[in-house]
Amino acid sequence: MSLSTEPTGRQQSSETTPELEAYTLLRQVHSMLETYNRYDLRGEDLTVPQFMILNYASRSGVPLSEISARMMCDNSNLTGIVDRLIAKGYVERRPDPNDRRVSLICLTEAGAEKLRNLRPRHHERLRRRMRSLSEHEVHQLRELLRSLYSGLLAPVEDDRNGQEAND
Amino acid sequence: MSLSTEPTGRQQSSETTPELEAYTLLRQVHSMLETYNRYDLRGEDLTVPQFMILNYASRSGVPLSEISARMMCDNSNLTGIVDRLIAKGYVERRPDPNDRRVSLICLTEAGAEKLRNLRPRHHERLRRRMRSLSEHEVHQLRELLRSLYSGLLAPVEDDRNGQEAND
DNA sequence: TAGAAACTGTTTCATTTGAAACAATATTGA
DNA sequence: TCAATATTGTTTCAAATGAAACAGTTTCTA
Numbered sequence: 078m079s080l081s082t083e084p085t086g087r088q089q090s091s092e093t094t095p096e097l098e099a100y101t102l103l104r105q106v107h108s109m110l111e112t113y114n115r116y117d118l119r120g121e122d123l124t125v126p127q128f129m130i131l132n133y134a135s136r137s138g139v140p141l142s143e144i145s146a147r148m149m150c151d152n153s154n155l156t157g158i159v160d161r162l163i164a165k166g167y168v169e170r171r172p173d174p175n176d177r178r179v180s181l182i183c184l185t186e187a188g189a190e191k192l193r194n195l196r197p198r199h200h201e202r203l204r205r206r207m208r209s210l211s212e213h214e215v216h217q218l219r220e221l222l223r224s225l226y227s228g229l230l231a232p233v234e235d236d237r238n239g240q241e242a243n244d
Numbered sequence: 245m246s247l248s249t250e251p252t253g254r255q256q257s258s259e260t261t262p263e264l265e266a267y268t269l270l271r272q273v274h275s276m277l278e279t280y281n282r283y284d285l286r287g288e289d290l291t292v293p294q295f296m297i298l299n300y301a302s303r304s305g306v307p308l309s310e311i312s313a314r315m316m317c318d319n320s321n322l323t324g325i326v327d328r329l330i331a332k333g334y335v336e337r338r339p340d341p342n343d344r345r346v347s348l349i350c351l352t353e354a355g356a357e358k359l360r361n362l363r364p365r366h367h368e369r370l371r372r373r374m375r376s377l378s379e380h381e382v383h384q385l386r387e388l389l390r391s392l393y394s395g396l397l398a399p400v401e402d403d404r405n406g407q408e409a410n411d
Numbered sequence: 412t413a414g415a416a417a418c419t420g421t422t423t424c425a426t427t428t429g430a431a432a433c434a435a436t437a438t439t440g441a
Numbered sequence: 442t443c444a445a446t447a448t449t450g451t452t453t454c455a456a457a458t459g460a461a462a463c464a465g466t467t468t469c470t471a
Contacts, residue, residue, distance in 0.1 A: 095382045096371045100277065102389035107274045108316045109396045110267065115429080126457065142419060149275045152420055154458055161456085178419040178466045200264055207263045209395020214388055215262045221377065221385045222269035228376020229276045282459080293427065309449060319450055321428055328426085345436045345449040 110206065117202060121195060122165060126158050128199075130182070131192055134168055138181030167191060277373065284369060288362060289332060293325050295366075297349070298359055301335055305348030334358060 114125050123131070126148075133144045141159070145152045159182060162168045167188030173179035184192070207215060281292050290298070293315075300311045308326070312319045326349060329335045334355030340346035351359070374382060 094367060094371060095379070095386055096374045097367055099374070099382055099386040099389060100370055102386060102393055103270065103274060103277075105316060106389055106393050106396065107270060109393070124456070149272060151459060156421055158457075176467075180420070200261060203267055204261060204263045206396060207266070207392060209391055209398075210388065212262070214391070215266055217384065218388045218392070219262055219266040219269060221381055221388070222266060222273055224376055224381070225374060225385070226269055226273050226276070229273065229373060291426070318429060323451060343437075347450070
């Protein structure tokens with residue numbers, strides 16, 4: 078059943094593979110950075126997803142679906158978060174005059190100011206937290222992730238007899 | 245301008261640093277792999293966090309707090325997920341005879357069977373999805389993430405200069 | 412042109428998550 | 442010993458998330 082036709086007769090059923098180790102580490106690093114971000118924002122009247130939306134919005138307005146695409150989430154997730162940002166006065170909804178289906182998410186002056194204040198500090202903290210990697214290693218990591226990301230975007234071919242069916 | 249030897253490199257508000265790019269990619273890769281896992285498990289009567297708990301449980305039982313530590317989440321998160329796993333018959337709670345505060349999470353035979361079935365397929369799919377990286381690159385990625393993880397575990401030295409460096 | 416199909420954002424529902432408060436239990440130290 | 446402290450897991454609440462159904466709008470096409 079789980080007979081692998083790969084030349085390497087490795088049994089990965091209960092073993093740990095380099096791929097699994099890498100993925101586990103990726104989840105852990107992601108979790109820790111997320112936690113740090115949450116703490117950073119705690120005193121700022123913002124949650125992590127709220128800050129992300131703020132980062133993708135603009136004064137002139139951005140369609141909600143464009144933001145959800147960049148955040149890799151569903152439109153339905155953003156409705157509530159935007160509602161809370163509106164309640165806090167950081168963004169507002171405006172209808173798109175060219176397409177009445179679209180509602181544009183616009184930064185208010187307060188939101189733009191918040192962002193001007195927060196974003197540089199956010200970047201600087203991230204830089205400091207990654208100091209355990211040399212400048213070269215950060216570049217290496219970025220390129221590896223970029224390559225992995227591209228590979229994930231291409232739909233994975235189902236293992237139909239392991240035949241190389243490349244389109 | 246992109247010389248990053250001095251922390252006085254302010255005005256990165258709209259700029260992107262290698263660190264930020266790496267982090268953004270890390271979030272995207274994480275999101276895509278999570279989505280794939282969700283689809284894989286959809287027909288299996290399991291959600292992603294439910295599958296994770298199953299992976300950390302054992303026939304002889306594991307304290308809930310040990311599972312939450314490995315998953316880097318709060319105990320309170322697991323109560324509900326374990327409840328649903330119990331409802332599905334995959335785990336059960338048993339009191340620890342040595343410490344009456346502890347409740348051990350035990351795989352049932354059905355849960356163990358589910359895991360025997362799922363885990364090898366899960367690993368194999370992950371391996372396939374990371375095929376865009378060579379074996380060497382997977383090792384590289386793992387080592388970089390390992391190093392980054394260790395660096396994040398060590399408490400970041402005072403970012404008191406973060407205040408004066410801005411505004 | 413009308414109808415079918417696609418797109419955009421919201422609503423609803425179930426699940427997950429983080430945080431705080433809490434009860435029960437265990438450990439420590441005077 | 443006994444009272445202060447720490448721990449374990451649960452409950453409660455607010456927020457976030459994924460999925461499905463939906464209404465309003467636009468686009469396609471026969």
